[in-house]
Amino acid sequence: MQGYWRKNVTIMIVLLAIWAFVGLGCGVLFADWLNQFSLGGFPLGFWFAQQGSIIVFILLILIYAILLNRLDNEYAGELEEQEITATAASADGNGEPEE
Amino acid sequence: MGIKGWTIIFVGASFTLYLVIAWISRVRDTKGFYVAGRGVPAAANGMATAADWMSAASFISMAGLISTMGYAGSQYLMGWTGGYVLLALLLAPYLRKFGHFTVPDFVGDRYSSNVARSVAVLCAIFISFTYVAGQMRGVGVVFSRFLEVDINIGVMLGMAIVFIYATLGGMKGITWTQVAQYWVLITAFLIPAIAISIKLTGNPLPQLGLGSELITGDGKGTGLLEKLNLVNEDLGFKSYTTAFGGTDMWNMFCVTLALMAGTAGLPHVIVRFYTVKNVKAARWSAFWALLFIGMLYLTAPATAAFARYYMIDSINGKTQAELPEWFENWEKTGLILWIDDGDGKLRYSARADNEVFNKGRLTGPAAALGWDKLIASQDVERKTALQLLNAQPKIRGPDKDIIVLATPEMANLYAWIIALVAAGGLAAALSTASGLLLVVSSSIAHDVYYRMINPEASEAKRLLVGRGVIGIAVVIAGLFGIYPPGFVSQVVAFAFGLAAASFFPVIVLGIFNKRVGTIPAIFGMLVGIGFTASYIIGQVYLGMEPWCFGIKAQGIGTIGMLLNFIVTLALTPLCSPPDERVCALVDSARRPETPEDAGPAAVDH
Secondary structure: OHHHHHHHHHHHHHHHHHHHHHHHHHHHHOHHHHOOOEEOOEEHHHHHHHHHHHHHHHHHHHHHHHHHHHHHHHHHHHHHHHHHHOOOHHHHHOOOOOO | OOHHHHHHHHHHHHHHHHHHHHHHOOOOOHHHHHHHHHOEOHHHHHHHHHHHHOOHHHHHHHHHHHHHHHHHHHHHHHHHHHHHHHHHHHHHHHHHHHOOOOHHHHHHHHOOOHHHHHHHHHHHHHHHHHHHHHHHHHHHHHHHHHHOOOHHHHHHHHHHHHHHHHHHHHHHHHHHHHHHHHHHHHHHHHHHHHHHHHHHHOOOOHHHHOOOEOOOOOOOOOEHHHHHHHHHHHOOOOOOOOOOOOOOHHHHHHHHHHHHHHHHHOHHHHHHHHOEOOHHHHHHHHHHHHHHHHHHHOOHHHHHHHHHHHHHHHHOOOEOOOOOHHHHHHHOOOOOEEOOOOOOEOOOOOOOOOOEEOOOOOOHHHHHHOHHHHHHOOOOOHHHHHHHHHOOHHHEOOOOOHHHHHHHHHOOOOHHHHHHHHHHHHHHHHHHHHHHHHHHHHHHHHHHHHHHHOOOOOHHHHHHHHHHHHHHHHHHHHHHHHOOOOOHHHHHHHHHHHHHHOHHHHHHHHHHOOOOOHHHHHHHHHHHHHHHHHHHHHHHHOOOOOOOOOOOHHHHHHHHHHHHHHHHHHHHHHOOOOOHHHHHHHHHHOOOOOOHHHOOOOOOO
């Protein structure tokens, strides 16, 4: 399952880098500089701070949910095979049956 | 029919709806009571999370803050939404996989320590009560303005409703009520924004209206933002769109980051992700939550700008006879106030000639005289009175909380729209209050009583204790509303700073670093909390200088969080690693979910 975890962490780091660049970067650190450009009737830095960053945040979570759920499906099959061959050590932990 | 009649109809109808939902979703076991039986669909949980999250502060205060602060107000917009990215990517799916009931429960199990659990319980209770106090003030403001009843009666009515649906249905009742409350509050927020956007700019989308040209008034043909910049500068305020306004870049950076990490660490938000079926649903649920929250947060900047336009345009330079009706309506609440210097014309500015105030707490020589004498100008010349008042930044200008509530009146919208806003404000306050009260109840009844005092307790007994605690918590929250502690607004900074400096690092490290053991985690939390708390208390109450890079109290959570990370990671190599049980627990959270193990991994409840 090392592969799964590594891919998971890679996706997470890329998305968090975008999060930091747009939210803290475009919205705060570069806002003053971006304000010299304009988008529609908005100064660009102001737009990022009050609209753009929020839109990007929503998209980031959407992309994360799609990618990770797909990754889960890919690896879930593999995991089942593993558990059949080697009786999983953590099986006794699966205490509470759900629903 | 007038505003009052419509308000009674809307508030009455929405309260009845909440009670009906409560009756339908009453529960019989602790799983239903704490985590709604883990059966809430992702989209519904998204709505519930949105209502849980969007408090009276988001609904009533935030647009007001942006309206007054301009660009600098964006720190709230970005901080309170950006936190969801952290929550979705770093916390929610893993916590759901662990499958606990509460956040302290996770902390206690991951670090195998009741000390860690107790620290987490104290933080959860403190954060929740701080927040609840703010909600109750919101309820009071709405009731006293729109129904003209005594604030105390309003608070008691609100508390009675929360009491019924929270004790009957626990998390399940709260969840489904919050779904309804989301629609009430979002409708109440969007309808006036759209109506005003059409009126001012002709564009039905407020998000675009914000960047459009005005089609009315003397600014016809100029862009709304351009006009606001001109008017603001004209009156001595900071330009509306220029970066940093009244703050500076690093303070804004720290506040934004502290709010983001704080949001991700707030126990009442995290606990919502325990209620969904599985990890996949937890991920989707985070997306739905931010989408639904985004609907309000993307509209709030537009509402803020519209309100700014009306606030200045409709009162500046007007005489007593020309003043609009909303001004007189709100004057009764003391949240806006005009003291004329003798020329008969109102002047709202950032200079010494400002004549608009709110009846906040006075300090210094003005406090010695008191509001009555200052307004009537007894014992003191009018000019001196104005000078004394203008020397106090906190009472200059209208109270920020009235801006959202008064904007529909400023724009002369229909009475029913104004009443709808009142119902929306109540929905926002009550939904958040109930979510917070459940956190208090589960922290005490589950973490303290069941996990630490009486692990043998039967299901029925635990449920009874849970209901009892939530009942007591509602009463305490009600008392906060009736006797509001004067420090509510300052303590909110506290809640976020504390969540950022305590929960956020401890949970992130608990998931992403298997080596971190009990002692580093406890020390990390104590250093983070200790530093943040003493810095805020020192600055807010003891007049301490912001010695740490000039960072103000609101943003200090960022530094507290860094300290927590540094201390924990520095101590880790020196202390023993966690035992095998904990390693297996963390490993299990890092594996993809198979259809069979939708259940929790290693925790046996």
